[in-house]
Amino acid sequence: MKRLLSLHALLVYLFLYLPILVIVALSFNESRRGVRFTGFTLDWYRALFQDPRVLEYFLNTLTVAFVSTLVATLLGTLLAVGLVRYRFPGKGFFRYLLYVPVVVPDVVMGVSLLLLFALARELLGFPRLSLLTVILGHITFQVAFVTLVVRSRLLLLDPALEEAARDLGARGWQTFWHVTLPLAWPGVAAGALLALTLSLDDFVVTFFTAGPGATTLPLYIYSSVKLGVSPKVHALSTLIIGLSAFFLALGYAVSRRRV
């Protein structure tokens, strides 16, 4: 039984890694087509780095990810605090609204934002589809995730700690700044990291909300892939895989040290 379980796990991990290993291997392959390895080359990486558009798309991706994560983390953390600590009319409604971006398929979210921006442009004259509308779209799904992650952390905290701060004479914002926020910090960091990952990975919402000049790396990969298999995309993918591995390993190392 135990052996069977190990074999099963081995096969599933093989299934998970085979596609990735093939992409990495092919990015160093001289041959343009097929999987026969004809010789080692770095030509595809050279071609990638010589393409000025790729750098532009990379910068667009980073701009969207960092700006949206910053805003979403701020909004989401405050919202989580409000939802957990205070009672107000409409609280239940907001709780349900939070789940909408989590459960509604991306494509529906993308088109609904497209409709909103089209209507706003009709009525107000802005915004034009651009990097700005992409950022607005990303913040929208990120806020929901950040709020839910921070909220679950806040629910674990002992309310006595905040009461103690108040008994010692701390004002509302002092309690928040010196007690609540430091205690909620792991949740805030986890929420921000999740938001960042979601933004870097997002294709669908970006696809519907991006205008000319707002191409991100996922959009570029999509359009290249539609044109056929390309070794340059293998090289780009390998770099992205390496980067995610590095960041994940970093997070893993940090979390292990804390334990």
Next chain:
Amino acid sequence: MNEAATPWQRFLRVLVTVGPGGTWLLLFVLIPTLLVLLASFLTRGPYGELTGPWGLHNYVRLVQPVYLEAFAQSLLVGVLATLLSALMGYPLAFYIARHPRRDLLLFLLLLPFLTNFLIRVYAWLVLLQREGLVNAFLGAFGLGPFTFYPSFFAVLLATVYTFLPFFVLPVYASVERLDWQLLEAAYDLGAKPFRAFLHAVLPQTYPGLFAGSVLVFIPAMGTFVVADLLGAGRVVLIGNLIQQQFGLTRDWAFGAALSVFLMGFVLLALYLYARLRGERGLDELV
């Protein structure tokens, strides 16, 4: 000081904390959702704009065989992807949870998952193409070459690949909390392994199983990218239809009706889930 908080102070606190995020949700979640509903009752104008007359005509159009086939395909992808994820993910969650180096195994599970979604789908295109690795492998045994791509099979495979961790993680969370004494008790009472598992272990993992199923089923049904790349026009799901209406065809009204239909499906799945799991069930999803 809390007891001294006046109604004005309490109002201010809610305004500062809930105000910005709440406004955002109203503006960018509630209004867009209502707009989709509204647009679904409108008509496509001569230039692809939304215009009158109002009516249910977009919903009447949905009942044509072409569209019904796409719904059936989406449902099939959703159900099969969930079943395959369960088959692969359920035992894996147990293996990871019982392993001395489970941190590392979780890390290895998440690594492909954090690789860009499009790259993961694209990788299957590379593997399954005519000169791909799978055909090269089978060719070594004198088989093939087969046309794995584009096909329903390719779409299903890549769907399972991309959403598998959504299934494993909630099940893993359940397994980690498992009370193994119940299993021992079952053995002590003379149960055979299968019966012991069925009564002492399986019910304890229901929360993870249900959450995992919802988390795979909904995105699997709603995706258009996987079918777009690996079905290459031959596999058309609801998501692809929606994308077409908002892209080339430019019939936003009909696309909105399709979106409402898809959302209806999602809500139905969530309703059934909530009936099974109760109010708190939704929180298990995050």
